[in-house]
Amino acid sequence: METEVKNATSAGAATMAQNAETLQGERRTTTPEVKMNASDLNLWYGETQALHDINLDMYAREVTALIGPSGCGKSTFLRCLNRMNDLIPQVRINGRVSLEGEDIYDPSVDVVQLRTFVGMVFQKPNPFPKSIYENIAYAPRLHGTGTSRSELDDLVESSLKRAGLWNEVADRLDTPGTELSGGQQQRLCIARAIAVNPEVILMDEPASALDPLATATVEELIHELKDNYTIVIVTHNLQQAARVAGYTAFFHMGRIVEVNDTDTLFTNPKEQRTEDYITGRFG
């Protein structure tokens, strides 16, 4: 199954066509659909330019990992994808980011609406200091996608199930989300993001504050979510990128140095800097 997916996705990327052919197994003829795309994206914090000419395709129902040393701009780039950078004063952006061809920085775009399509999970689990139920029911109620109690009940259950948390919390939905363990909190945050029914989920180092066991659970979850959602994940953990991501982009000094399917990037990097980074020579 895994190889099949990999084959299918790698086949789509023009730069990797050759690679894909060398891989064994049956090829899919469908080209992977580009869900989000950034082209010539530049970003400044005041006078400091943090992103330089970013070009990146993020494919539907795939995990794209963004790796790179601290301060390389990968989190900044991630926040461009749901316009969280709008909240930071003095951020200036030019270039284009699109969601299925629609420019998300178009003046007519409603940020609130955009964020219902592009959800986000943060580095540190940040459940609201409300009950588990409320954590999940809050946004659907806000957006009017779930109104009746039974609808919300169903939504809470299905979201928790998809986040793999249902069995652990089904009998205590009224307890505060903040009383769960770190890993559970993070899965609650993922469930919360899923409840809005987004198409893309952005994850900013979702497992870096978790212990190895919880990390494994979250990674498994990401793997499952990939079937339904487009996931973009920032991670410092190269093994994690290798485990969960179909594609990986290596950021350095605000630029994308190299982007490729994960296997190729890790086993056969084209750029010296990529190789240095993944072999631990810097970063």
Place this chain on the structure above:
Amino acid sequence: MQRRLTGSANDPLIRARYRRESRFKAYSITALFVAFAIIVAFFTDIFSQGYSAFWRAEIEVTLDYNERAERIGRFAIPEDLREIVSRGAVRSIPLQIRNNPELAGTTRTDWVPVYSRIDQYLKGKEELPPALASQVDALKAEGLIRTTFNWAFFTSGDSKLPELAGIFSAAVGSLLVLAVTLVFAFPIGVMAAIYLEEFAPDNKLTQAIEVNINNLAAVPSIIFGLLGLAVFINTFGVPRSSALVGGLTLGLMTLPIIIISTRAALRAVPDPIRLGAFAMGCSRWQVVRDHVLPLSLPGILTGTIIGLAQAMGETAPLIIVGMIAYIPEAPTSIFESATVLPAQVFTWASEPRKAFVEKTAAGIIVLLAILLTLNATAVFLRRRFERRW
């Protein structure tokens, strides 16, 4: 066995280190002790002086509601007791007859308050002429003079007669003033703080506003009194001495305190909560309403209560808007002349008569009790609703 862990007793360096530590500890404990001693001395002094004001002496007299007493109350009192009974009680006799004509021509035995100097004598605070003193002693020995709890202190307003003076009107005044202050300053302060903290862009203008709000909190309170006089009384024609003008003036003073404490409470809400809410597609107002405000409400309330407590103890600005006044009747609306507790204390403190000394102290006790209650409420709120995340 070689012992390597017990050598410090002989090591001069280590011993010096320990000495320095214990010296520092001694200084700290001394400082603490001095501070504590001052507070204890203050409370002891106030309580020992004010305690007696909560008791008063009463005398049992046969009131004779005769014809002459209908006009001059003195004549209802047996002649030998006229110097002992409170003039305030005497004066009310014609009024009693007028309100209740059936009393005319009857006699009645009743407990009435004694003259304040007699009261002070019985409390051992003042001397009396020997003849009067022995008469009072005799009455007391006969059981015709008793000491009861001075309910009148809590139920009646100010009076020129110390034995009748109470804090009721001042307490009502304080309540009305605080209500006005709260209604005026709380919404404006909280709104301003929310705007500055959650909505306002960070530019020169908002920075200037911030600095000035902080400065405002440090402005001497009497300046706010002048502002209140100029703006509320002279410009808007708010009635002088009224709870309204006092409340508004104190509101001006409390506003920066509420703004600052509200901003601190808002800032204490961790950013990940906000980001999480934004990422769910909340608008800014929804983030504030559903996530930031519920978390910061205890802090906001605490700050408000502390601001109000400060306003409640404030006297200086109220002098200027005419609230240091003789108000025997409790105001019934915010437009009537009123006075407040600290102003009442101030008024009594400037009275020359000995009997007002204990009234002053008792007024302070009541004021302190209310302030401590307010502060305890603030602490309780903070403890009770403090949330962890």
